[in-house]
Amino acid sequence: xxxxxxxxxxxxxxxxxxxxxxxxxxxxxxxxxxxxxxxxxxxxxxxxxxxxxxxxxxxxxxxxxxxxxxxxxxxxxxxxxxxxxxxxxxxxxxxxxxxxxxxxxxxxxxxxxxxxxxxxxxxxxxxxxxxxxxxxxxxxxxxxxxxxxxxxxxxxxxxxxxxxxxxxxxxxxxxxxxxxxxxxxxxxxxxxxxxxxxxxxxxxxxxxxxxxxxxxxxxxxxxxxxxxxxxxxxxxxxxxxxxxxxxxxxxxxxxxxxxxxxxxxxxxxxxxxxxxxxxxxxxxxxxxxxxxxxxxxxxxxxxxxxxxxxxxxxxxxxxxxxxxxxxxxxxxxxxxxxxxxxxxxxxxxxxxxxxxxxxxxxxxxxxxxxxxxxxxxxxxxxxxxxxxxxxxxxxxxxxxxxxxxxxxxxxxxxxxxxxxxxxxxxxxxxxxxxxxxxxxxxxxxxxxxxxxxxxxxxxxxxxxxxxxxxxxxxxxxxxxxxxxxxxxxxxxxxxxxxxxxxxxxxxxxxxxxxxxxxxxxxxxxxxxxxxxxxxxxxxxxxxxxxxxxxxxxxxxxxxxxxxxxxxxxxxxxxxxxxxxxxxxxxxxxxxxxxxxxxxxxxxxxxxxxxxxxxxxxxxxxxxxxxxxxxxxxxxxxxxxxxxx
Numbered sequence: 001x002x003x004x005x006x007x008x009x010x011x012x013x014x015x016x017x018x019x020x021x022x023x024x025x026x027x028x029x030x031x032x033x034x035x036x037x038x039x040x041x042x043x044x045x046x047x048x049x050x051x052x053x054x055x056x057x058x059x060x061x062x063x064x065x066x067x068x069x070x071x072x073x074x075x076x077x078x079x080x081x082x083x084x085x086x087x088x089x090x091x092x093x094x095x096x097x098x099x100x101x102x103x104x105x106x107x108x109x110x111x112x113x114x115x116x117x118x119x120x121x122x123x124x125x126x127x128x129x130x131x132x133x134x135x136x137x138x139x140x141x142x143x144x145x146x147x148x149x150x151x152x153x154x155x156x157x158x159x160x161x162x163x164x165x166x167x168x169x170x171x172x173x174x175x176x177x178x179x180x181x182x183x184x185x186x187x188x189x190x191x192x193x194x195x196x197x198x199x200x201x202x203x204x205x206x207x208x209x210x211x212x213x214x215x216x217x218x219x220x221x222x223x224x225x226x227x228x229x230x231x232x233x234x235x236x237x238x239x240x241x242x243x244x245x246x247x248x249x250x251x252x253x254x255x256x257x258x259x260x261x262x263x264x265x266x267x268x269x270x271x272x273x274x275x276x277x278x279x280x281x282x283x284x285x286x287x288x289x290x291x292x293x294x295x296x297x298x299x300x301x302x303x304x305x306x307x308x309x310x311x312x313x314x315x316x317x318x319x320x321x322x323x324x325x326x327x328x329x330x331x332x333x334x335x336x337x338x339x340x341x342x343x344x345x346x347x348x349x350x351x352x353x354x355x356x357x358x359x360x361x362x363x364x365x366x367x368x369x370x371x372x373x374x375x376x377x378x379x380x381x382x383x384x385x386x387x388x389x390x391x392x393x394x395x396x397x398x399x400x401x402x403x404x405x406x407x408x409x410x411x412x413x414x415x416x417x418x419x420x421x422x423x424x425x426x427x428x429x430x431x432x433x434x435x436x437x438x439x440x441x442x443x444x445x446x447x448x449x450x451x452x453x454x455x456x457x458x459x460x461x462x463x464x465x466x467x468x469x470x471x472x473x474x475x476x477x478x479x480x481x482x483x484x485x486x487x488x489x490x491x492x493x494x495x496x497x498x499x500x501x502x503x504x505x506x507x508x509x510x511x512x513x514x515x516x517x518x519x520x521x522x523x524x525x526x527x528x529x530x531x532x533x534x535x536x537x538x539x540x541x542x543x544x545x546x547x548x549x550x551x552x553x554x555x556x557x558x559x560x561x562x563x564x565x566x567x568x569x570x571x572x573x574x575x576x577x578x579x580x581x582x583x584x585x586x587x588x589x590x591x592x593x594x595x596x597x598x599x600x601x602x603x604x605x606x607x608x609x610x611x612x613x614x615x616x617x618x619x620x621x622x623x624x625x626x627x628x629x630x631x632x633x634x635x636x637x638x639x640x641x642x643x644x
Contacts, residue, residue: 550574
């Protein structure tokens, strides 16, 4: 007999997608472990209660940098194990793509662990490169520059090289090479040069179009040969050290990884045989995260582990090098998602419940109701386990009749309201009988979704999980407490934006995609918190400011040797004023406009000078408020002083 907690853990799939970092403790609370299999854990509900007591309002983002570090170690251990097993002579030199999460505290947490393994950074823009040059990374690590480049980008890369960093300028288009050569001749500086190869192989999953023949990046075979010739003629062929390829993000099928690596390794071997001392092969990123725990090639999953990924990369490259009798290159990976996704979760509170079925307690019939309402009432009263299907179909017909009669003016607004309540009560009763009878049909699946509650959650889908809105990416979502009690309801989640797309109605499941989430009965005035997990990759940097909802409050949590937690840093989210400035509503402009309108009202005699001063103070007080909702209605300003 499974314990209640074990059954509930299975309901939310925590053992399938959690990668050993998440569990449910004996109090029925979500717990976080600093590394896979670590007996130490901290109680998320306790952390949230602590932050709330400090007047840090929800929604709030919790970061666990030790999980990030654990994933970096796992990457290193996986490649070291693969290289030992296959007696590979090259090294593994990973770089973390800053585009996955450029937040300074995230990059600093990565570099703390990366220095131990000589891992570096990858940048794709001048802004990212400017930041990376100033960061303290291992002197033996790489700083890989991808993306299209202008003269300023190339100049900045040379600055990094002169500073002593191992900057790799990856040529994406042939005309970039001429600029690099001119700059090298002008300065005498010799950077490491890489060539992105446009492979025939494509990845799998949502981003498979980013690879293959139609990729916007990379050199064709003829362009690659031309680039080698150009470097030889310039006397800079020794700078060409890296071949690079990338077949996509979140690759779901390991066979696509192997195919891409094999093709790239073959190109590497042929170039080595041309007398070019390329000694690094950059296999790009793409290692997938198993968001739904199914371990399949589904778009929100991956049918391989990090160790399998490393084994196949190393084994494939070694096999090609042996066939071609060339030296085995150092392997560069640009995996970011798989390293950082697990480390962050968003905590949101439920503001209210939007119910479809309103309850029949106050319904009473008189002798004057239209016949359609009387018949709906009879269906509700007389439905049983034998006739529920027939009565449900009858109710559907009566609903259409009700609205037709209303449109024709034969039913009053009060009567229409009474009929609607009766109809949904019939549906709810039929659904319960269908569940008891284990009756399965599409119409009842659709009905269950219609009857499910909508939980109004204090967050913005567009800010915190934009990939769910944009590409139907799944993220694990579950309560952080009450997990020793079986959930009794099901719900979809709606955010506080004024956009109908601000909903979450797809949830992880081992064998399918659920359209509702199992939840506990919502009780007004009693806090109920949900966690949106595995959101550390891309979600923050791609989140937008829809409705001018800004960044959320944030806390960085460290788990000590005794299994207790410390809030190493608490960072305030966006204030109203921050978001207004972002939209170019400067404070002076707004206050001048407000004062002008106050003066106008004073002149009209609608406001006194004292009343105008009170309104001005009230208006200006809100400038420093949190952009999200405060269900407690507190009027105090947020008590966090540290700002990004």
